[in-house]
Amino acid sequence: MSDFPTRVHIKEEGPREGFQIESAAISTVDKIRLIDRLSDSGLRHIQVVSFVDPRRVPGMADAEAVVTGMVRCEGVSYTALWLNARGFQRAAAAGGLDLEGSLNLYASDAFLMRNQNRTPAQQYAAQPELIAMYQAAGVPVRRGFVSAAFGCNFEGDIPVARVVDRVGELLALASDHGETLGHVGLGDTMGWATPLTVKRVVGAVRDRFPDLRLSLHLHDTRGMGVANAWAGLEMGVDMFDAAVGGLGGCPFAGHKGAAGNLCTEDFVFLCDELGIETGVDLEALIDCARLAEEIVGHDLTGSVMRGGLLRRLRR
Amino acid sequence: MSDFPTRVHIKEEGPREGFQIESAAISTVDKIRLIDRLSDSGLRHIQVVSFVDPRRVPGMADAEAVVTGMVRCEGVSYTALWLNARGFQRAAAAGGLDLEGSLNLYASDAFLMRNQNRTPAQQYAAQPELIAMYQAAGVPVRRGFVSAAFGCNFEGDIPVARVVDRVGELLALASDHGETLGHVGLGDTMGWATPLTVKRVVGAVRDRFPDLRLSLHLHDTRGMGVANAWAGLEMGVDMFDAAVGGLGGCPFAGHKGAAGNLCTEDFVFLCDELGIETGVDLEALIDCARLAEEIVGHDLTGSVMRGGLLRRLRR
Structure with missing residues (x-):
């Protein structure tokens, strides 16, 4: 253990x-x-x-x-x-x-375009403005987040290397502006993760950034929620988003009434x-x-x- | 993998x-x-x-x-x-x-007493009669099963060594009567298992009986069903009982409407x-x-x- x-x-x-x-x-x-x-x-x-x-x-x-x-x-x-x-x-x-400042990049270019109407370069370029806003308000920038880190309804499977790149970009954005992220969250935004991909993605990010604290934002859309959390625990992840009762649904699920x-x-x-x-x-x-x-x-x-x-x- | x-x-x-x-x-x-x-x-x-x-x-x-x-x-x-x-x-x-003959022992003495009104020795002694019945009918005895292998509402946690002993008894019962079990099932009868106990119990049985094929009978009573199955897969288990839609309920759950x-x-x-x-x-x-x-x-x-x-x- x-x-x-x-x-x-x-x-x-x-x-x-x-x-x-x-x-x-x-x-x-x-x-x-x-x-x-x-x-x-x-x-x-x-x-x-x-x-x-x-x-x-x-x-x-x-x-x-x-x-x-x-x-x-x-x-x-x-x-x-x-x-x-x-x-x-x-x-x-x-x-x-x-109040806690957060930076957000997307592992899926297609989802980013659909959700924010931006290219990856545009999303990256938008972050320093956010940092400046937080700094002006005296709010620490503590958190980075990679959306759609495990798969995307509009792009399919996501290469693990792209998630690692996005995490690196988040860390660079923070340090370029004198901030230190307390952790980076990996989001299974559309419920694609399995315990195997959790292990692969977390492992790859760990390999590259061994000292970075990771968190997982998991959905139970396809019944994998607890199994994915277990895989995260096995990898030493110690921060998790969750919702009481399994509240949350999934706007990207195939049918009404999907798990949250x-x-x-x-x-x-x-x-x-x-x-x-x-x-x-x-x-x-x-x-x-x-x-x-x-x-x-x-x-x-x-x-x-x-x-x-x-x-x-x-x- | x-x-x-x-x-x-x-x-x-x-x-x-x-x-x-x-x-x-x-x-x-x-x-x-x-x-x-x-x-x-x-x-x-x-x-x-x-x-x-x-x-x-x-x-x-x-x-x-x-x-x-x-x-x-x-x-x-x-x-x-x-x-x-x-x-x-x-x-x-x-x-x-x-038709398939099956032998059944219990890892929980308290549950056995409650369910069958028998001591472990009595349950053991009842199996040769079953074997004789199957043999008389020309039905192969293929399967052994250990009930309550991961915990018991009436006895609490179950020592891993007891599960290993029960598996050994099943194998001995079969071979003493000229039968060879195709596999032994481990039952999470009351929904106590977690991925950790799945790994521990399967690992301990494997250690003692490396060539024995194992199957898992899992319940989702406390939301661990898929995570436990994942743990079983990680341990190389290749036989699983399951129910479409998650049918099944659990007669031993705390409240009505528990998962199956x-x-x-x-x-x-x-x-x-x-x-x-x-x-x-x-x-x-x-x-x-x-x-x-x-x-x-x-x-x-x-x-x-x-x-x-x-x-x-x-x-």
Whole structure:
């Protein structure tokens, strides 16, 4: 077990990525209820909202109200997502958030063009402007992210070498501007990863950048979520994004109702069984998953919430 | 990838273990419809029914009618489950089945007592009678099975050494009576396994019996199904039980609606991505999963049936 981390950092994305994809409107009160409950579960990092164009994402129009209404817990980081300067300004003005600058490159040129209407060179060139914005606001640039690192609906399989190149570009962008990234995230944006590709990609990035901390953003679109997380743990990855109950869906899935992000409580169950510390009280987290299910009004895909814990059965 | 098998044998258990646990009655016609569709998917082994006491399991009272009604496909094995001589006699009389003798020991003494009201010595002593019955009927004894090999709701964690001992006892029972087991199955009867315990248990059995073929019977009760199957593949295991759509539930789960067996099509997706041959046409199998969902009248837990295939996206 020598490569396993002794503890993992989990970024809970249910309130943001999870609620964002729900077709039914989620009330501000319900969003705050879930965030507050998550704060009490032992999670140390919750991404609570995104500051995006309310005409395009009406469900996140109340981001400021959510941030104002939630109760901040000592020792928990509360972060938000934004896609441009306007979103960042709203996040900064909202107050009460742990602002963190992030750089983003794409391993799929086709997805980048479709999503941002940019070439790789244009996306690269856009990053220094972001860095300057963060620096002017006194916000540290801590995170790099490679989207579509494991495959792309518009381009197919992604060469591992391209992911390694993108990671190198992120590190160069940061250091060229006097910043040091705390970690780089690899995103399985469209649910293509398998444990084998997780091992290959993480291994290749590790080979080239042995001291870089990596995180994984995984989807369970094709049922590989937990298996991919396991492969990440085997490779020593100690940062994971996840969503309580398996919230999140997948806008790129073949059919309606596809599974969402890596399910937080199923992942915590795995870590508990492996003796890897997460800080999370699994029973409290399962209560959060049940609350999330009640709020969205349909079954979520998490398994441990129905299967039950082993802890009591061991007594 | 040197330990990965080049091909795996899948025993589809959806019609038997899956339908057996459904609370609503499944019609004989629907059972046959699913079996016939599965026969066309490329699966080479389908466990179609169980011959058990109809007073205790009314949903399997039509086992003979199912076997008579289904259309046997060249190259597909059709097997059944039974628990005693009476069940075996019914299976033999039904005709059209590939009869296979099986020996069964338990890694959990507490579960054995609860399930069969026997001590380990009594369960061991009961096996030669079974062997004699099979030999008298000219039915080969091909399979050994260790129940509760990864943990037990009534006993907790199971010592790895005990599983190794049970496997040794199965092999001894067979050879003492002139039989040679084709493989020994390890059952995660109550959904306790993690990829780590799969590796530990399979590794320990392999160490002691390097030439023995192993199979895994996995449940997804706590979301570990695919991850556990991956761990098995990494250890070179090339036989798996699975259920289309993730049918199967778990009578030992903490709450209603728990996930069922390892989901066949999610597992086939993983094998396809790894280049491991299963013989299965994944699109045809997904049609079977949709049919299974229609027949049981509620959502099943399989992911690929909603996430969609990658094959078309690669074109």
